[in-house]
Amino acid sequence: MIDFMQKLGHRTLSKLAAFGRSGQILFQSVVAKPAPVMMFPLLIKQIYFVGVLSLIIIVVSGLFIGMVLGLQGYTILADYGSEEAVGQMVALSLVRELAPVVTALLFAGRAGSALTAEIGLMKATEQLASLEMIGVDPLRRIIAPRLYAGFICMPLLTMIFAVVGVWGAALVAVDWLGIYSGSYWVNMQQSVDFMSDVVNGLIKAVVFGFVVTWIAVYQGYDCVPTSEGISQATTRTVVYSSLAVLGLDFILTALMFGDL
Amino acid sequence: MRMRTMEISVGFFMLIGFLALVVLALNVSGLNLASKGAGYKIYANFENIGGLTARAKVSMSGVQIGEVTRIRLDPQMLMAEVEMEIYPDIDFLSADSSAMILTSGLLGQQYIGIIPGGDVEVLAPGEFIYNTQSALVLEDLVGKFLMNQVSE
Numbered sequence: 001m002i003d004f005m006q007k008l009g010h011r012t013l014s015k016l017a018a019f020g021r022s023g024q025i026l027f028q029s030v031v032a033k034p035a036p037v038m039m040f041p042l043l044i045k046q047i048y049f050v051g052v053l054s055l056i057i058i059v060v061s062g063l064f065i066g067m068v069l070g071l072q073g074y075t076i077l078a079d080y081g082s083e084e085a086v087g088q089m090v091a092l093s094l095v096r097e098l099a100p101v102v103t104a105l106l107f108a109g110r111a112g113s114a115l116t117a118e119i120g121l122m123k124a125t126e127q128l129a130s131l132e133m134i135g136v137d138p139l140r141r142i143i144a145p146r147l148y149a150g151f152i153c154m155p156l157l158t159m160i161f162a163v164v165g166v167w168g169a170a171l172v173a174v175d176w177l178g179i180y181s182g183s184y185w186v187n188m189q190q191s192v193d194f195m196s197d198v199v200n201g202l203i204k205a206v207v208f209g210f211v212v213t214w215i216a217v218y219q220g221y222d223c224v225p226t227s228e229g230i231s232q233a234t235t236r237t238v239v240y241s242s243l244a245v246l247g248l249d250f251i252l253t254a255l256m257f258g259d260l
Numbered sequence: 261m262r263m264r265t266m267e268i269s270v271g272f273f274m275l276i277g278f279l280a281l282v283v284l285a286l287n288v289s290g291l292n293l294a295s296k297g298a299g300y301k302i303y304a305n306f307e308n309i310g311g312l313t314a315r316a317k318v319s320m321s322g323v324q325i326g327e328v329t330r331i332r333l334d335p336q337m338l339m340a341e342v343e344m345e346i347y348p349d350i351d352f353l354s355a356d357s358s359a360m361i362l363t364s365g366l367l368g369q370q371y372i373g374i375i376p377g378g379d380v381e382v383l384a385p386g387e388f389i390y391n392t393q394s395a396l397v398l399e400d401l402v403g404k405f406l407m408n409q410v411s412e
Contacts, residue, residue, distance in 0.1 A: 041263075044266065044267055044270050045266065047270050047273065047274075048266045048269060048270050048273075051270070051273050052269045052270060052272075052273045055273060055276075091288050095284065095288065095289075153273075155277070156273065156274065156276075156277025156278070156280070157277070159277055159278075159280035159281045159284060160276060160277060160280045162280070162284055162288075163280040163283050163284060163288075166288055185287070188288055188290075189287075189288065189289065189290025190290065190317075190369065192288050192289040192290070193289060193315075194285055194289040197289060198281075198284050198285060198288070198289050202281075
């Protein structure tokens with residue numbers, strides 16, 4: 001019994017300590033010592049790796065999700081004779097929910113795991129320690145540009161996802177299934193509100209980008225510096241950030257759209 | 261050279277991202293920056309507005325001529341007072357026009373249809389449309405139908 005209590009206490013304390021360390025990393029690399037001018041070339045490079053190289057997977061999955069939504073929405077709405085509302089359905093579900101969430105999940109798999117593995121390997125091969133030896137702060141040089149790149153890229157990727165998805169649904173519903181294109185677009189424009197739908201989706205994307213990049217960077221920086229430790233940290237990044245995104249999505253949705 | 265292509269692709273990425281936001285704003289959400297606050301306001305009282313909401317469209321012969329801006333309950337008359345903003349180029353609505361609440365499609369959104377009258381005078385900003393017809397409420401119709409069945 002006492003052993004169990006001790007184990008529970010140990011678990012809790014180590015989790016709390018890990019959370020504290022992650023907060024410290026975030027604070028020291030982003031808030032405490034901002035050096036935007038020196039960082040700019042590094043930031044460009046990270047945006048390239050995190051954003052530009054994620055573009056293809058985002059565009060392709062956005063296209064297919066939009067097309068599936070268009071097809072499913074059409075077959076269901078056609079039963080009620082209101083297949084013109086497919087544009088409205090597709091746009092609302094994409095802009096509010098699917099674009100931020102699916103982009104964040106793909107982003108965690110594509111960019112988050114890569115960030116963790118890269119930083120973990122830097123730690124395992126003692127590159128971080130040698131940076132510190134020559135007087136360069138690794139938090140500022142390695143961590144901060146990656147965090148900023150994640151914050152910048154996620155909202156942009158989400159917007160691209162939503163636009164491609166809406167366009168893919170239009171391709172299926174208007175061009176292939178023959179809904180009148182005017183009613184597709186006008187229904188959509190009447191029901192989607194810029195402030196309450198697009199901006200709220202954007203806020204979700206910013207929050208998810210922040211959380212996913214933070215988890216990825218922390219797991220890499222804090223991993224056990226062995227090959228096994230890196231693989232565990234990479235797994236944890238994907239698992240934790242997916243769970244965090246899905247959980248936060250419910251909370252944000254309840255705050256924005258629900259009257260809880 | 262390697263750095264240059266990377267920077268160019270990052271530039272394109274940022275541009276595409278912001279363009280996507282603009283497309284979402286203008287094309288998907290139909291954000292209209294030009295004609296905000298340029299029209300004039302007219303009012304109408306309805307006994308029952310059904311599911312009419314703010315931002316619903318106001319149309320004449322099916323052409324949109326404005327939108328609903330505010331709905332409130334008139335405390336004296338105990339009727340719904342609907343404030344509509346009409347586009348400034350529509351300045352020829354006759355004073356005895358009538359307004360009715362219509363539904364687009366079977367289950368679609370509700371909007372206000374304005375039917376022109378024959379008066380030579382036109383509606384001035386802030387004036388009321390007195391001749392109105394309420395929304396069609398399904399329960400009322402079913403109730404009336406049942407009453408007819410019973411009385412037969």
